[in-house]
Every structure is written in C-alpha cells, then in structure tokens.
Amino acid sequence: MLPEYDDHFDWNFNRGIIRQKRIAKFIQTTLPKVIRKLRKIVFKDIVIGLFYLQPKKKIRVGIMGSFFYSKFYNTLIIKSKGIIFPIRPKTRFETASEINFEKRNLLSLMDSGFDKFDRFFFTSFNYCFPKEFIEDFSIIESYYLGYFSKYKNLKYIVSEQWIGDTNTATAIAILKIKGVKHIYNEHNFLSQQFLGHSNKYLMSMADSFVTLGWYEEGIPNLVKGASLFEFSVEKKHKKKYDIFTSVRLRTVKSNVIY
Numbered sequence: 001m002l003p004e005y006d007d008h009f010d011w012n013f014n015r016g017i018i019r020q021k022r023i024a025k026f027i028q029t030t031l032p033k034v035i036r037k038l039r040k041i042v043f044k045d046i047v048i049g050l051f052y053l054q055p056k057k058k059i060r061v062g063i064m065g066s067f068f069y070s071k072f073y074n075t076l077i078i079k080s081k082g083i084i085f086p087i088r089p090k091t092r093f094e095t096a097s098e099i100n101f102e103k104r105n106l107l108s109l110m111d112s113g114f115d116k117f118d119r120f121f122f123t124s125f126n127y128c129f130p131k132e133f134i135e136d137f138s139i140i141e142s143y144y145l146g147y148f149s150k151y152k153n154l155k156y157i158v159s160e161q162w163i164g165d166t167n168t169a170t171a172i173a174i175l176k177i178k179g180v181k182h183i184y185n186e187h188n189f190l191s192q193q194f195l196g197h198s199n200k201y202l203m204s205m206a207d208s209f210v211t212l213g214w215y216e217e218g219i220p221n222l223v224k225g226a227s228l229f230e231f232s233v234e235k236k237h238k239k240k241y242d243i244f245t246s247v248r249l250r251t252v253k254s255n256v257i258y
Contacts, residue, residue, distance in 0.1 A: 054082050056150040062087035065161025065168045066185055069230035087157070089147045091167040096135035101126065103134050132166050140167060144174045158183045163202060181207040188229045190214070 061084040063073070076084045108125045110118070132140060148154070148171075157180050162169040172182050184206035191197040192214055203209045203219060210225035 054085075057152045058082055059085045059087070059151055060153055061085070061156045061158065062151065062154055063158045064088070064171065065091075065159045065165065066228075067160065067188065068228040071230075072228040087151070089144065089171060091165055091171075093132075093136060093140055093143070093167070095131050096139075098135070099131075100135050104129060107134075130166060132170065140170055141174065144171045148175060148178070154180050156181045156183055158185055160185045160187045163187060183208045183210060185210045185225065185228075186212045188212070188227055188231075192216070 059082070061080070063076075063084065064087045068076075073086060077086075104126045107129065108122050110122050114122070154175070157172060157175050159168060159172060159182065162172050162182075162184070176182060182205075184202060186199075186209065190212060192199055192211075199209075203221060206221065208221050208223055209219070210223045212227050213224065215224040216222060
C-alpha cells in the first residue's frame with residue numbers, strides 16, 4: 001500500500017509550499033532586521049569617519065596606546081562628539097647608526113663613594129643604556145613636539161602601553177611638560193593582590209590610576225574602573241586541583257644598542 005500512496009501523493013508540491021512559506025517568513029521578518037542592522041553599521045561607520053576629519057584642536061582627551069575593543073572606542077567617540085579620540089603617533093624610529101661614546105662616557109662618570117655594584121652599574125651605561133635616550137633622543141623629541149603641536153586643547157592623555165614602551169612613555173613625558181594630565185588605565189592583568197607588585201610605583205607616576213575594578217583607601221589618585229578590553233572565554237574549565245600557580249614568562253633577550 002505504501003508504494004501506491006507514494007505514487008498518488010505529490011511530495012514536490014508540499015516541498016514547494018514549505019519553501020514558499022520559509023521565503024515569505026524571511027522577507028517579512030528576518031530581512032528587515034538584517035537591513036536595519038546593516039543601516040545602523042553603515043551609519044555608525046560614516047559618523048566615525050566624519051569625526052576623523054575633525055580638526056585636532058577639538059580633541060580634549062586623547063587615547064594613546066590603550067587596548068580598547070573597537071566597539072567601546074566608537075562609543076566613546078560618538079557619545080563625546082569627538083572630544084574623546086584616539087591619538088596614534090608613531091612609536092618606532094630609525095636608530096642612529098653610530099654610538100656616541102662621548103656622551104655615554106659622560107653618563108658613566110663615577111663618584112669616589114661608589115661601591116662595587118655602583119661601579120658595575122655605571123660602567124654598563126657605556127653598552128646597555130637605550131639609544132632612545134642618547135643617540136636618538138633629539139629626533140624622537142623633535143617628532144613628538146611637532147606632532148602634538150596640532151592638539152592645542154588637549155587636557156588628558158589615556159594610556160596603558162607606556163609601562164612597557166619607551167617611546168610612548170617619552171611622548172607622555174613631553175605632554176606632561178605641556179600641562180597635559182596622564183590617566184593610566186590599568187593594564188589587563190591583576191597584580192595588586194601579590195607581594196612585590198609594581199602598582200605603588202605606577203600610581204606615583206600617573207595623575208589618575210584607573211583600576212580594573214579594585215579599590216584601596218588612602219590613595220588619592222586611585223579611581224575604581226573596569227576594562228574596555230574584549231575579554232572572551234571560549235569554554236568553561238572544571239577545576240581539578242585546589243592549587244593556584246602564578247609564573248612569570250621569561251623575557252626575550254635583546255641587545256638595546258645594536
């Protein structure tokens with residue numbers, strides 16, 4: 001009986017009806033949502049693009065070397081109407097080919113009261129002192145002075161990269177001489193809970209220290225904040241042992257002079 005039933009039943013007709021219903025549903029509900037979303041994305045991109053054409057003197061708060069998610073960057077730009085804006089000067093420069101040992105010898109001059117470690121430390125200046133502060137400094141300083149001269153109304157600079165990037169730190173130092181305040185958004189790791197953490201030194205070098213959420217009484221420039229980095233956890237991990245291990249990655253060896 002089943003073959004006879006199959007012969008008399010128009011399966012293709014039913015498939016066609018189902019397909020038509022799916023197409024109709026897509027056109028009536030899904031397609032308008034997709035179009036609205038695309039319009040929103042395109043409109044936001046156009047608005048962001050227009051802000052990139054604004055004069056530099058409008059920017060009051062610059063973000064330089066902070067690893068924010070692009071969505072949060074765009075929100076800051078749009079809601080502040082361009083007053084908060086990313087600043088991206090170059091941080092890599094052509095290094096001088098020759099070593100100025102005359103200047104290095106001057107830095108290495110020793111005092112009669114030096115002990116063995118002092119003498120070793122000052123002797124190392126001849127060979128290990130970064131070129132950014134001796135041979136290349138005038139080039140780097142000149143570039144940043146020219147670059148920031150366009151930002152006439154800049155009041156604050158936000159940066160987390162300065163703790164590990166020499167030229168970004170130099171740029172911030174130049175801005176601070178010009179009266180710009182430095183807001184340090186805490187880099188994306190927590191170290192406050194460990195003995196020997198470096199936050200106490202970083203706090204004294206920034207005008208405002210914005211944390212990842214923790215707070216400690218008695219620190220006047222501390223601001224309880226959050227991260228704008230795009231954290232993501234792909235899957236949950238079951239805890240097997242009640243042991244927490246913290247290790248420091250080995251730093252890559254490099255020659256700071258050559």
